[in-house]
Amino acid sequence: MGIAALPLADFEAALLGTDRVAAGRILEAVCALEQPLVAVEGLVAPVLERIGAGWERGEVALAQVYMSGLICEELVEEVLPASKHRRINSPRVALAVLDDYHMLGKRLVHSVLRAAGYEVLDCGRVEPEELIERVIAEQVDVVMLSVLMLPAALRVREVVLALPQHVRVAVGGAPFRLDPELYREVGADAMGRTASDALSILRSFAELAA
């Protein structure tokens, strides 16, 4: 099956309608013909990116982003263990929320990354010191941070300054979306406007490293 023939539109419609059964059937059909990881990269990841872009344009609601991420995460959890390639674990990605009691942004990014086949180190809600220790101990290459409030966004700078130089930092959350210059001000390498941007950010980091 060529990539062009993948049923992207049907899969997207099933997810937006939170129809887990239909989405599962489509993914299974593709997996019958392709390696699971290829199916995930060719079908699941691009559709989640399309849904994310739809949210960014105001056409798709957050609840739909959440439910589609969740469905894909579960479906991929089922198909990937059967794959001989298993999960993508390079680069090593860590994910965290700074400060705020707001886990949804991180949750959405987590779903997208897992659904796209990545291994993810979820650090939960952390203080900068704790995060830095874990990143160093676990030899993380990319840190993804989600925040809700402006003071937390400003604290990203503390993290950036304390991390080893080679570790790349991507950020996201409302303060960054609404002030597009903020991520550079705090020293982050990239900013995601929607959860699925995590995938394009990882691609751009990989290109830079190559």
Next chain:
Amino acid sequence: MTSAERVTAAISHQEPDRVPLFMTTTMHGARELDLPLKDYFTSSKNVIEGQVRLKEHYGGDFYYAVLYAAIEAEAFGQDVRWCDNGPATAGAPGIRNIEEIRSLEAPDPRTTPCLQRVLEVIAGLAERAAGETPVVGLVVSPFSLPIMQLGFERYLRLTYEHRDLFWQLMAINEAFCVAWAEAQIAAGASAIAYYDPASSPTVTAPAVFRETGLLIAKRTLSRIPAATAIHLASGRCLPILDELISTGTNMVSASAEEDLAETKARCAGRVTVVGDLNGLAMRRWTAEDAEAAVKSAIAAAGRGGGFILADNHGEIPWQVPDSVLEAVRDAVDRWGRYPLSWVDDEGD
């Protein structure tokens, strides 16, 4: 004109002497009094004094009796986390298991200390206002409050997977919201901001909103005996604008992520538009940027009244420098005088 006359004319879709300005400064009052934010917000006397000074300093057209949105979660027994350079926010969700909704009891606004503090602020400001300045209070909508009560993820799941418990929670929150608004009005609030970003298409799909947030807003707003503003906290409004207007509200907030002229055109003669300066961007504004932003908002939405200039979120961040707020004040004074003949001239 007094501020009250100016605002009344604007929301009656007439042109007052100048565009009214809602300078949505909450935390800046602590700066005026040189107090840490926690000390400031835990004393009604401080907030009253802070608001009076803010109006003198920045010349806005209201007293803003808003402390922090998480105060309602606090009233339900939840922790509040203080921050020395930003708003107080809700701690871990109060409802840990959705089954607790069945026995959840709403606090009584008149006997709950944190809410009594807000009522004291309103009463104090109403006294200072002597009818010349509107005092605006705030309620978090029954539909948006659960994001703090349950945490966002569990709330999304509740709306999708447990509609019965969802509606049970709404009934509790609606009764609380109405009682809380009534108490504020009785204390002297002239208008109530109904803070409902969960209804915004930024958060909820319009189709889902029509069977949830919209019904709740209609029911709740019809029981609030004062002017109301549906405030989406900078979330988008255009896809649901007609529905928002159908609730009978008097004002709707505009999002900096949408076109203000379009929002105004669709609201003209129906509801007043409040907005839409981007408070987060304001941090890095120069005086010239502030003037340009004020000018462009007035050009887009000022004509014919029905417009109040404000930020688009309902709270200007602590990090926004005083000089920017002063520049906003001066720009409204310079470009906001009716008739707005300069707008017609520049448009020609």
